[in-house]
Amino acid sequence: MSSSATNPACGILFGIGVGPGDPELVTLKAQRVLQSVPIICTPHSDTSRDSFALSIARQFIDTDRQELLRFGFPTDDAVAASRVWETAAETLAVRLKQGQDVAFITEGDPMLFSTFSYVLESIRSNHPEITVEIIPGVSSVMAAAARASLPLVTHGQRLAILPAVYGIDDLREAIANYDTIVLMKVNRVLLDALANLESLGLAGKGIYVRRATTEREQVVRDLQQLGEEDLDYFSLLIIKR
Amino acid sequence: MSSSATNPACGILFGIGVGPGDPELVTLKAQRVLQSVPIICTPHSDTSRDSFALSIARQFIDTDRQELLRFGFPTDDAVAASRVWETAAETLAVRLKQGQDVAFITEGDPMLFSTFSYVLESIRSNHPEITVEIIPGVSSVMAAAARASLPLVTHGQRLAILPAVYGIDDLREAIANYDTIVLMKVNRVLLDALANLESLGLAGKGIYVRRATTEREQVVRDLQQLGEEDLDYFSLLIIKR
Numbered sequence: 001m002s003s004s005a006t007n008p009a010c011g012i013l014f015g016i017g018v019g020p021g022d023p024e025l026v027t028l029k030a031q032r033v034l035q036s037v038p039i040i041c042t043p044h045s046d047t048s049r050d051s052f053a054l055s056i057a058r059q060f061i062d063t064d065r066q067e068l069l070r071f072g073f074p075t076d077d078a079v080a081a082s083r084v085w086e087t088a089a090e091t092l093a094v095r096l097k098q099g100q101d102v103a104f105i106t107e108g109d110p111m112l113f114s115t116f117s118y119v120l121e122s123i124r125s126n127h128p129e130i131t132v133e134i135i136p137g138v139s140s141v142m143a144a145a146a147r148a149s150l151p152l153v154t155h156g157q158r159l160a161i162l163p164a165v166y167g168i169d170d171l172r173e174a175i176a177n178y179d180t181i182v183l184m185k186v187n188r189v190l191l192d193a194l195a196n197l198e199s200l201g202l203a204g205k206g207i208y209v210r211r212a213t214t215e216r217e218q219v220v221r222d223l224q225q226l227g228e229e230d231l232d233y234f235s236l237l238i239i240k241r
Numbered sequence: 242m243s244s245s246a247t248n249p250a251c252g253i254l255f256g257i258g259v260g261p262g263d264p265e266l267v268t269l270k271a272q273r274v275l276q277s278v279p280i281i282c283t284p285h286s287d288t289s290r291d292s293f294a295l296s297i298a299r300q301f302i303d304t305d306r307q308e309l310l311r312f313g314f315p316t317d318d319a320v321a322a323s324r325v326w327e328t329a330a331e332t333l334a335v336r337l338k339q340g341q342d343v344a345f346i347t348e349g350d351p352m353l354f355s356t357f358s359y360v361l362e363s364i365r366s367n368h369p370e371i372t373v374e375i376i377p378g379v380s381s382v383m384a385a386a387a388r389a390s391l392p393l394v395t396h397g398q399r400l401a402i403l404p405a406v407y408g409i410d411d412l413r414e415a416i417a418n419y420d421t422i423v424l425m426k427v428n429r430v431l432l433d434a435l436a437n438l439e440s441l442g443l444a445g446k447g448i449y450v451r452r453a454t455t456e457r458e459q460v461v462r463d464l465q466q467l468g469e470e471d472l473d474y475f476s477l478l479i480i481k482r
Binding site: 015017020024025026027028029031109111114117118120132134135136138139145146149153155156161173177178 | 258268359361362373376396397401402419
């Protein structure tokens with residue numbers, strides 16, 4: 001899948017999805033690559049000590065023989081974040097050009113709302129000779145549906161996955177056209193919008209899932225019970241009309 | 242996650258996603274359960290000799306000590322299919338009530354366009370005392386994006402996943418409201434709709450992926466090259482506007 005101009009002397013950049021939280025939901029391939037690469041790169045937000053991805057992958061990594069590269073990134077400032085990713089990509093490019101393989105890990109899947117896409121874009125633009133291999137992972141969307149025991153869509157149905165940064169009008173559009181809507185990262189705006197579920201004819205049709213498959217997992221079927229304390233970056237809401 | 246009325250004397254019904262095709266994209270948990278259960282159940286369509294899910298899981302199964310239960314199902318007749326699932330669920334229920342664990346395997350993830358949802362519904366309605374555990378898997382959607390090296394959505398973007406049974410008007414709606422659209426199971430109707438991509442301002446913005454991560458994988462970036470011979474049940478199209 002890599003372009004014909006890749007350089008075999010360079011290391012390979014692996015983008016690895018380590019799944020939703022339970023380390024047993026890592027794939028065999030992710031495990032193999034995590035155990036073999038000399039360098040593992042993990043992003044973490046300003047506010048957390050350890051990244052969620054690293055907490056999942058940690059048991060597969062041996063820091064005596066493998067190097068951990070950590071990049072902090074601001075969560076709320078897109079411009080600052082993009083500069084951080086450029087810098088991170090350049091740091092990785094140096095190692096890759098020395099012939100070392102690097103695994104960039106992300107929770108869930110690397111192609112769905114993942115910071116890996118920024119690094120991928122930067123490497124591809126500035127270092128097209130580097131081979132990238134992406135190892136897909138189990139998404140939190142599927143993990144949440146599994147833990148809630150709620151099929152997302154069956155034959156002929158439509159699924160919309162939205163970041164939870166929209167209000168009631170967006171929800172109305174999605175509900176009109178889709179059988180199931182997944183709202184990522186439950187926040188204050190979304191909690192307020194949920195007060196309108198009844199007027200949309202969707203009372204009792206939403207399920208909130210936080211940190212599916214982890215020790216901190218929470219599945220809430222009565223959304224009226226949700227409060228400020230349930231806001232979580234790693235939460236989502238499944239609405240099935 | 243199971244209801245409080247479950248019966249510990251019954252076996253557990255596992256719904257296992259075995260991933261998109263590469264057996265190395267099976268999760269550690271799926272591997273462990275596949276190797277330990279006495280009965281593995283696999284659906285297959287009328288027209289194929291072996292199921293895709295079984296071809297992925299086969300290397301983890303030892304038919305000397307594990308039993309394979311196969312259920313054929315008609316792909317085009319929804320009413321007939323639902324009867325087949327009821328019958329399948331009843332067959333599984335007998336085994337489960339004898340205390341045997343059963344793994345029902347599906348390609349990709351069990352909660353996304355999977356036949357497991359019908360069995361789940363039937364078991365839950367008619368045998369609520371049986372514990373069900375769902376093990377999420379890597380979806381073909383994520384695998385296709387990985388192999389096409391194309392991030393599906395990044396921060397703030399919207400994703401629509403549609404079955405490919407719609408025409409140009411549905412595509413128009415999705416394109417108006419979503420950043421990325423995934424159309425499952427490329428078929429004749431869809432191929433015809435693609436002729437209109439240019440008029441929708443989407444020429445060159447679609448990528449076709451067939452059987453991602455398998456030996457028969459195909460990634461096509463020029464959709465004009467797609468013909469009848471590329472129609473495949475295990476194919477999808479990613480359109481990024």
